[in-house]
Amino acid sequence: MFKVGVIGCGNMGEAIIKGLIEKAGINSTSIVVNDINKERQNYIVEKYNVAGSDIRKVVNLSEIVFLVVKPKDLQDSLESIKDLFKENQILISVLAGVKIEKIKSIVEKPLVVRIMPNTPALIGEGVIGVSFEKDTEKKQEIIDLLKGLGEVFEVKEELLDVITGLSGSGPAYVFTFIDALAQGGVKMGLPYQDALKIATQTVLGAAKLLKETGEHPAVLRDTVSSPAGTTIYGLHELEKKNFKDAVISAVETATKRSKEL
Ligand SMILES: NC(=O)C1=CN([C@@H]2O[C@H](COP(=O)(O)OP(=O)(O)OC[C@H]3O[C@@H](n4cnc5c(N)ncnc54)[C@H](OP(=O)(O)O)[C@@H]3O)[C@@H](O)[C@H]2O)C=CC1
Numbered sequence: 471m472f473k474v475g476v477i478g479c480g481n482m483g484e485a486i487i488k489g490l491i492e493k494a495g496i497n498s499t500s501i502v503v504n505d506i507n508k509e510r511q512n513y514i515v516e517k518y519n520v521a522g523s524d525i526r527k528v529v530n531l532s533e534i535v536f537l538v539v540k541p542k543d544l545q546d547s548l549e550s551i552k553d554l555f556k557e558n559q560i561l562i563s564v565l566a567g568v569k570i571e572k573i574k575s576i577v578e579k580p581l582v583v584r585i586m587p588n589t590p591a592l593i594g595e596g597v598i599g600v601s602f603e604k605d606t607e608k609k610q611e612i613i614d615l616l617k618g619l620g621e622v623f624e625v626k627e628e629l630l631d632v633i634t635g636l637s638g639s640g641p642a643y644v645f646t647f648i649d650a651l652a653q654g655g656v657k658m659g660l661p662y663q664d665a666l667k668i669a670t671q672t673v674l675g676a677a678k679l680l681k682e683t684g685e686h687p688a689v690l691r692d693t694v695s696s697p698a699g700t701t702i703y704g705l706h707e708l709e710k711k712n713f714k715d716a717v718i719s720a721v722e723t724a725t726k727r728s729k730e731l
Pocket residue numbers: 477478479480481482483504505506507510525538539540541543546547548564565566586587588589638639
């Protein structure tokens with residue numbers, strides 16, 4: 471028997487496998503994986519020293535099964551395994567926008583848990599939204615496992631779409647912001663590699679300061695802004711270009727898209 475099975479070893483599947491081994495303390499020999507793309511499966515098996523197997527064995531041999539395929543592959547991936555699940559098994563779906571009800575209409579037996587992680591789970595710094603099909607005595611065990619991937623927030627299922635639009639997609643917004651900051655540095659004369667390191671540390675440091683002080687972001691923003699100084703000139707440009715409006719709309723639109731998937 472394996473503790474964890476993972477079906478789908480792409481970007482998010484790898485983040486989960488790595489986070490479980492390196493941060494949640496799950497032994498690699500307790501993990502079995504499957505991917506329809508055998509080259510990808512072999513790469514993950516060799517890199518993380520986990521077992522690789524066919525999809526039916528993954529379900530037969532695992533206590534907890536993570537389903538980490540794209541929403542379009544839901545039906546195909548569950549079709550060949552839906553008869554194999556037992557009552558005491560747990561199926562954790564990572565699929566954006568796919569409701570627990572929809573999964574239960576295909577597989578009846580396992581306890582279905584829906585999560586929305588993000589790629590920083592790869593280094594144990596993710597955000598993981600989680601909703602349970604129903605109350606279970608296994609809830610704490612599952613939350614503790616997920617804590618290895620980052621900070622866990624249990625929410626009502628309807629709010630998982632917001633988590634998707636905010637933190638699921640969020641790293642992509644932040645990478646875009648960091649790249650833009652670095653390009654600003656390049657425009658003003660810094661080499662890109664230096665500018666990128668400076669931009670990355672600026673975002674990391676600001677996020678840590680916010681977290682560790684517990685201050686409101688506006689309070690910390692004002693501590694940076696001297697009267698008639700550089701920062702208020704920069705902030706005014708962001709204001710003129712509707713920066714906050716764009717960010718709020720990004721979360722809103724991504725949340726709506728999650729509901730459509
Ligand atoms: N990437 C992210 O930041 C996040 C992703 N998610 C969710 O995670 C899920 C996976 O996303 P992501 O990892 O980016 O996608 P990827 O395409 O990188 O990975 C999915 C993997 O699953 C494989 N696969 C497809 N069908 C099957 C099947 N029937 N059996 C076994 N393996 C299969 C794919 O192979 P092939 O390519 O050959 O089809 C691919 O290797 C999605 O549902 C997404 O909504 C959630 C939060 C964040």
